[in-house]
Amino acid sequence: MSVRVVVADDHAVVREGLRALLGAVEGYTIVGTAATGREAVRAAVTLRPDVLVLDINMPDGSGIEAARKVTREAPGVAVLMLTMFDDDDSVFAAMRAGALGYVLKGADPEDIIRAISGVAAGNAVFGPGIAQRAIAYLSGPRPPDTPFESLTPREREVLDLIAAGLGNTAIAARLRVSPNTVANHISSVFAKLQVASRAEAIIKARDAGLGH
Known part of the structure; x- marks a missing residue:
């Protein structure tokens, strides 16, 4: 068969x-x-x-x-x-x-x-x-559910900061990485969340409890 x-x-x-x-x-x-x-x-x-x-x-x-x-x-x-x-x-x-x-x-x-x-x-x-x-x-023990499971921990951190209203330069300073690195993370986040703009990403993130 x-x-x-x-x-x-x-x-x-x-x-x-x-x-x-x-x-x-x-x-x-x-x-x-x-x-x-x-x-x-x-x-x-x-x-x-x-x-x-x-x-x-x-x-x-x-x-x-x-x-x-x-x-x-x-x-x-x-x-x-x-x-x-x-x-x-x-x-x-x-x-x-x-x-x-x-x-x-x-x-x-x-x-x-x-x-x-x-x-x-x-x-x-x-x-x-x-x-x-x-x-x-x-x-091992089952980990708690987290929003946006396809994101890496760093991508989720970047999304949280975007939802909190920070711009790329501020996010780069907060995470101690280059603005280009932040931009790359954001591109990956947008692709995984299937959003086309920062505003859409913020809405999704805040609906999931991020950015507070």
């Missing part, structure tokens, strides 16, 4: 690359693709694949948010995160959102195929370098 897979990534080259990879291996069928977080959720709910392969950095809703919705609305679909993000916050946020597996995009094709097969069978699968952190996380 073939493992039915939906691939969700905002880069067409990744989607087509996985289609070609799985198409060359017996026992796997790509039943759909998605380019945004919203499309990923829709495909998982309507197509009910065995596995949803999902990136973290997605337009129209992050992969973390999409994983959480899929876990809730289509619990029979196993979520495998395939991403470039290897920081602890991203890994643990994905796990809290219900992802069964977490593999980096630089993994060997054989490792990606094994990961898809593993989560389809209901197993937790983590790529090299991720496994030890996942074990430590699973064996």
